[in-house]
Amino acid sequence: MYSDVDRTPVSIIISNYNYARFLRPCIDSALEQDYGDVEVIIVDDESTDNSVEIIESYGGRVRSCLRTQNGGHAAAFNTGFAASSGEIVLFLDADDYLYPNAVSEAVSAWEATIAQLQFRLHIVDEQEQIKDIFPPPELPFDSGDVIPKLLRKGRYQTTVTSGLAFDRSTLEMIMPIPEPDFRQGADGYLATLAPLYGKVTSIETCLGAYRIHGSNHSVFSEKFGQRARWRVEHDFRRLEALSDQAAEIGLTVQQDANLHDPVHLEERLASLCVDESQHPVADDSKLALGVAGVTASLEMNASLRRRAVLAAWFLSVGVLPRQMAKTVLSWKLVASSRPAFLSRMSKTIRRAMD
Secondary structure, X not given: OXXXXXXXXXXXXXXXXXXXHHHHXXXXXXXXXXXXXXXXXXXXXXXXXXXXXXXXXXXHHOEEEEOOOOOOHHHHHHHHHHHOOOOEEEEEEOOOEEOOOHHHHHHHHOOOOEEEEEEEEEEEOOOOOEEEEEOOOOOOOOOEOOHHHHHHHOOOOOOOHHHEEEEHHHHHHHOOOOOOOOOOOXXXXXXXXXXXXXXXXXXXXXXXXXXXXXXXXXXXXXXXHHHHHHHHXXXXXXXXXXXXXXXXXXXXXXXXXXXXXXXXXXXXXHHHHHOHXXXXXXXXXXXXXXXXXXXXXXXXXXXXXXHHHHHHHHHHHHHOOHHHHHHHHHHXXXXXXXXXXXXXXXXXXXXXXX
């Protein structure tokens, strides 16, 4: 399929809802790729700001899909994919943007066995000032055949929407995305199921920017417990979708897969500690989740020091009284809540793990 990579058609699908203030840099970044065969499709999910006006100002340079009913992330992805034709497909959130070489680097790295390609992103603020890298460089991407890890714990080290590219034939196997279940977090569905149909390839350089701002759905806010609960429930939906898709090709997902996933266990502890009355798993205990977190941390693909620090964190949350545990949780999951000495310590540890 990719014998002549210079002629591989690529689709960039931008999903937008009320991000007019970020939309133009996003669209421009897609149009300014240094690779020739790129179609840019913009899905507007019934925005109420001036997004449509901005989209229409690009005329025939883009293909616009203006939804007349708001359907969320999955609906926007499904709409854009149905309108696309590229053999390689990138989904780009409208508050993010790509660097000019993103597509050419992805196409150059592409092979016929690839289902998904992933690359790192700079974290930027609303003024596009670079703040960090996502995922952090000290967390190695999982590459190649990640099916064993998926079947065992339901997750592997990947990234968010704007750092992913997919093989079209793979997407045809797993789309459309179930819209009610993935109104938010549709990228989690795609990145979880795509590796069942091919290899994952990773590019370590940053090929775009992931914008962090107050209205990101993926950012913790003052509704700490609600956000953690959403992540836990999203993981359950991902795992159910993975189990169903795996069964179709003769594979079985481990029944307690989420209990081997430190990312899931962090959020599950946060949900339990902050708002036990609404926690979605009735028989969870702080100690049991903490112990599971210790085991999962030590099995991570990371440096020994990082694994040990995370295991110690899980143990402390598991055994400390609830109020103290909530404080320790917030220190890890919300950087702005950390005391100054802890922030300095965190930076020192991170540098030591580079």
